[in-house]
Amino acid sequence: ETGVTQTPRHLVMGMTNKKSLKCEQHLGHNAMYWYKQSAKKPLELMFVYNFKEQTENNSVPSRFSPECPNSSHLFLHLHTLQPEDSALYLCASSPSWTSGTYQETQYFGPGTRLLVL
Amino acid sequence: RKEVEQDPGPFNVPEGATVAFNCTYSNSASQSFFWYRQDCRKEPKLLMSVYSSGNEDGRFTAQLNRASQYISLLIRDSKLSDSATYLCVVRGAYNKLIFGAGTRLAVHP
Numbered sequence: 001e002t003g004v005t006q007t008p009r010h011l012v013m014g015m016t017n018k019k020s021l022k023c024e025q026h027l028g029h030n031a032m033y034w035y036k037q038s039a040k041k042p043l044e045l046m047f048v049y050n051f052k053e054q055t056e057n058n059s060v061p062s063r064f065s066p067e068c069p070n071s072s073h074l075f076l077h078l079h080t081l082q083p084e085d086s087a088l089y090l091c092a093s094s095p096s097w098t099s100g101t102y103q104e105t106q107y108f109g110p111g112t113r114l115l116v117l
Numbered sequence: 118r119k120e121v122e123q124d125p126g127p128f129n130v131p132e133g134a135t136v137a138f139n140c141t142y143s144n145s146a147s148q149s150f151f152w153y154r155q156d157c158r159k160e161p162k163l164l165m166s167v168y169s170s171g172n173e174d175g176r177f178t179a180q181l182n183r184a185s186q187y188i189s190l191l192i193r194d195s196k197l198s199d200s201a202t203y204l205c206v207v208r209g210a211y212n213k214l215i216f217g218a219g220t221r222l223a224v225h226p
Contacts, residue, residue, distance in 0.1 A: 042121070043161070043204075043216040056213070090160055105151060106214055108160035 003027050004109035006091050012115045013081065021076040021112045023091030032074040033106065034066060035090040043090065049074060050096060081116045088113050118143050123205050123217035130224055134195045138220045140188040140205030149208035150181055152190050155219065156201045164190075164203070195224045 004025045013019050025032060034046040048056035049068040063085075065077040074091055092106040123140045130136050142150075150167035165172065167179040167188055178191040188205055205217040 040125075040218065042119075042218045043214075045213060048213075105163050105166070108162070110160050113158075 003107050004091060004093055006089075006109035006112050008112055009110060010113050010115075012117065013078070014117055015081060015083070017081075018077070018079040020078065021089055021091075021114075023074040023076075023109055025072055025074075025091075025093040025107070025109075027093055027107060029093035029107075030071050030096040031094045032068060032071070033092040033094075034074065034076055035092065035108075037088040037090060037111070039087075047076075078114075081114075083116050086114055086116045119217075120144060120209075120215045121205055121207050121217035123220045125218060125220060127221040127223050130195055130222070132195055132197060132224055132226055134224075135191065135193045136195060136222060137192075138190045138203055138205075138222075140190075140217055142186050142188070142205075142207045142215075144207070144209060145183075145186060147186075147207045147209060150179075150188050151206040151208075151214075152177075152179060152188075153204040153206050153216075154201045155204055161204055161216075192222075195222075197224050197226065200224045 007022045031050045033048050035043045037043045045058050046060045047066045052068050063080050067075040088111045090111045091109040094106045121142050128136055152164040153161040154164045155161040165174050165179055167181045169181055171180045176193045180189045200223050202219040202221045204219045207215045209215050
């Protein structure tokens, strides 16, 4: 399945590094999301972009910086992360943020498993 | 109180068993409900939506009780391939999906 792709799939970085996660969706959707999934915790919504505009920032620390150049691409720029930021970072997309039918749902990419040393 | 609560399990059941998962949600204004499935080290995938009247998809049956703010998933005739974590998901305001922590199911031969 290639509806939503993410790269890299695995990333190990030091606390002083700068890296970026990339997400691309091929579904013609207009909304894209970043989620964080830590062990034994629910998925946490981080950011939402709708038609390239950020519509949600769930009190995410500034060491995470999203970028959405167009409706198909979403980046998460990482700098000076902490070991507790180690997690699975999932990208998702949906038709749009506010519209949609009762059955509209989100489609997830495979995730980037991040380890901060 | 968590917005979406699930029994974490694990539920260990033999093949062919019937197993039920429960979920409660705190926001009475929630309108849409889903069950997602997440395999180990994979992304969540939509299993089924949950309709007010209850709905069935093969061996899977979902029920919604709005008065009790309770959602259930019943799996009949469990298969080994059903082993996964089942996530209860509620749509909040502005299409925000709120996920439960998941219930782990292990089906053994």
